[in-house]
Amino acid sequence: MGTKERILEAADELFGEVGFDGASTRKIAARSGANKALIHYHFKTKEGLLGSVLDRYYQRLGDTLSQSIAQSNTLRERIAAMIEAYSDFLSRNRNFSRIVQRESSGGKNLERIGRHMKPLFETGRELMDETYPGIQNTDMAASQLLITFYGMIVSYFSYSEVLSHLLDTDPLSPESLARRKKHVHGLMDIVFAAIAKYEVPQTERQHEIKQQ
Amino acid sequence: MGTKERILEAADELFGEVGFDGASTRKIAARSGANKALIHYHFKTKEGLLGSVLDRYYQRLGDTLSQSIAQSNTLRERIAAMIEAYSDFLSRNRNFSRIVQRESSGGKNLERIGRHMKPLFETGRELMDETYPGIQNTDMAASQLLITFYGMIVSYFSYSEVLSHLLDTDPLSPESLARRKKHVHGLMDIVFAAIAKYEVPQTERQHEIKQQ
């Protein structure tokens, strides 16, 4: 592994552990075994380093999600696969959710995070609208549902350390993770069953008829 | 407003805007109009100041939630009222969710946050188990549902700044907030309708009968 990669790895860890402001370039250099000045040689600024860390994560996340969608057949399966993949990615990359969690509450990288999430969000929205066309313009609009699913998944990881104070078990143990996953899928089933019954708006139905 | 209170107010704002590490005692002193050394006179350390800010918030949150529950009659209403109150509290106290958001991803205040949330979490769990006794030991266990509801509510605020990049409208405008609220209530209705049908486990039902 090259020096640049080792710096990224160390920064990833430290940003996750103590946050952007809490991590110093000195500590990052020390952990990666690189010279302090090399960080600025490779990444210009500490901000730039965080940017690279985030870019790397979103690159991987994007790849993971595309693959998971590609392997599914029906639309309904794709939604489930996407949620499953996201959930798995977060549990495999604990630092990622921690970093995004903190940087999303204001900071210089909001725009970068937004830029990265936009295509993912759009893909999810289109997929949902296609699968459940009846939800458009209702309380269960695709964007609302996405935020809800995103929130119920991400929060479990973001707040896992608080949860370990509230629950009797370690929320990140394999058993706990499996239990959480079953809950998410169960809840998805309940919600999808409900919204499957939503009527497609009249105007759209006429439009469909005409096209036939 | 006394100097101590003004310091708390300034710290609250700055911790919310730039995070604990990003806020300096100098800036807090400047914004509150107090002398830098006074912060340590009143709060001993910067950590202690954050602790006081958090304590103040959880004190208010606890009061708000108790009141909202007290004003409801049926169990079902109490759950809804609690979720409603939490949601309103977060939208009225933007800095609170930002601070908790960041401090929950590791940090020295995890234990404090856990300590404050424990009674709220327990109240919620008991309320749910009482209202829907059938969910115990199922995928829709009270603790899972609470995490889910908490996540879908809190995330909307935590990620509001990212959402403003993903949506076409300001997620914190009164209209957007109202729309989100309708979605949360709608989703609650769907989920509660589903779990209301869960059968109470046999052993427990017998137990209930015996108590009668």
Added chain:
Amino acid sequence: MGTKERILEAADELFGEVGFDGASTRKIAARSGANKALIHYHFKTKEGLLGSVLDRYYQRLGDTLSQSIAQSNTLRERIAAMIEAYSDFLSRNRNFSRIVQRESSGGKNLERIGRHMKPLFETGRELMDETYPGIQNTDMAASQLLITFYGMIVSYFSYSEVLSHLLDTDPLSPESLARRKKHVHGLMDIVFAAIAKYEVPQTERQHEIKQQ
């Protein structure tokens, strides 16, 4: 002497010896015996410290020049006294000319130096025009003469270290300084004798007559 004053003294010396960029806040702190952070506490920035050093010098220079002028009777004596005082001030404050020398060749303090020199320059100009009204609008205009006198005096000190390579004697020894001074006064005599013969412009002379 207070700490702030000691910092100013040390900064004065180091700026003179190695220039603004060559002097580090660490060295200034070390030489003054003060804590490094105190420099920024008292002077905000290193720039600000240089500003204070310059202000202090120009304050003293202004006082010195006013006194020297006040003690003279005739106009002709005042000019000589001013030049004499300036010359003495530079020889007593070796660092001052070095600092001004360097900062005058571009830099952030040009405007400050200009601001300080303006009243001195104006005083000199008025004094000359009053004493030798005939020089106005000639090759020997007051402003040109001032620049010339200023240059021939200041350069001797600014370039003294180079001069010590060019001359056989130390240019700053009392004997050398005395010799230089005699030259300056001698040259002044020559020039003043010449410009004393300049005719006052016609229009002005008529004006004078009318006033009589």
Added chain:
Amino acid sequence: MGTKERILEAADELFGEVGFDGASTRKIAARSGANKALIHYHFKTKEGLLGSVLDRYYQRLGDTLSQSIAQSNTLRERIAAMIEAYSDFLSRNRNFSRIVQRESSGGKNLERIGRHMKPLFETGRELMDETYPGIQNTDMAASQLLITFYGMIVSYFSYSEVLSHLLDTDPLSPESLARRKKHVHGLMDIVFAAIAKYEVPQTERQHEIKQQ
């Protein structure tokens, strides 16, 4: 233009603009379009680069002065030509005076500057002593006059940026430069007229007679 020459050019500019300490090898490399390490390949150290820049200037200055002297007939004309050429050289090479200005106030290149100026100074001195033999051992000794002329010329350029704050016009505009030049020549005339009357010391005159 070769890379080495481009580096020299960039260093020249930057040393002139921000001084030796203010100019970094990185910026010099960037401006010249060369690799940072190449500077050390060609000039060994940053000091060495400054040395080369100065050498280049003094080479040109020496050539210019020799030519100007060569084209004059009488001794008196040669002195005037030399001063004229120096003055023109400074106005054509703004960075040169700035660099020398700063390096003359202490620094590691004092000796180098002295070495370069020595022959120029000696030439000037001999020329003056030859032309006005009466000034030897008087207040108007050749070395004093040279320093005076040098100072009144050089200062105008060194302090031009300060002067632009003191005067109403741009001191480097063609008009201002022409006006300054007329002043310098006028003053030279006054001084030369005066020293032309100085009696040659008795002993020397006898010496001269004997030589005839």
Added chain:
DNA sequence: GATGAATGAGCGTTCATTCAT
């Protein structure tokens, strides 16, 4: 001749904290 990576020292500045008053 030319380059990208690497280094150790040092930069100006800010930090939370202490203390005497």
Added chain:
DNA sequence: AATGAATGAACGCTCATTCAT
């Protein structure tokens, strides 16, 4: 309760320079 001065540690970053290729 409040303040101005002071402190030592640490901050992000830039420096001139070296070296293998």
